[in-house]
Amino acid sequence: QKEVEQDPGPLSVPEGAIVSLNCTYSNSAFQYFMWYRQYSRKGPELLMYTYSSGNKEDGRFTAQVDKSSKYISLFIRDSQPSDSATYLCAMSATGSGGSNYKLTFGKGTLLTVNP
């Protein structure tokens, strides 16, 4: 089983739609969960950062973490054409046990929001 799995899509939605992106993982040591947005020929841009289980909201974006199911989600409300990008989930364990907070990424989901 891969450590982090993410459906690569592509996902195409009309403008204004609610988008749901998700990742599953197998390593129960993961405690920090991130979503990055990556435009073509650019580096990953941090969108959301959460610790352990729960929800976090920032504007049109909501991140959810369910550690019992090893499942994380990113919701985008009122999606805009400018949201068209690849969305990467990433996660890390705590420093004990030598993991040193390195990020393990999903493969990314390519999202297109059509005007």
Next chain:
Amino acid sequence: EPEVTQTPSHQVTQMGQEVILRCVPISNHLYFYWYRQILGQKVEFLVSFYNNEISEKSEIFDDQFSVERPDGSNFTLKIRSTKLEDSAMYFCASSRARAQPQHFGDGTRLSIL
């Protein structure tokens, strides 16, 4: 907003040559990282660096790779003798502390001929 900057944006090198990729992390950050992304594949961790030494490295980061912080602002990745399979996007990242989020540069596209 402060950002991580990487140079060059694209580097073309003959196989067997040495290459140095450069990064300027965010100024008050203390932890530095290199990742790479081969075309069509996941972003993969290479190495983390803190207090002038490597804190963790992956299996990819073999003896051909080295990192250095030659001064107070730059962080470099050197590949001593490049191979075709080193062709990838190389991303530098930095964070203020270990448990703080990592911020990425726009990467250097390394093409080995």
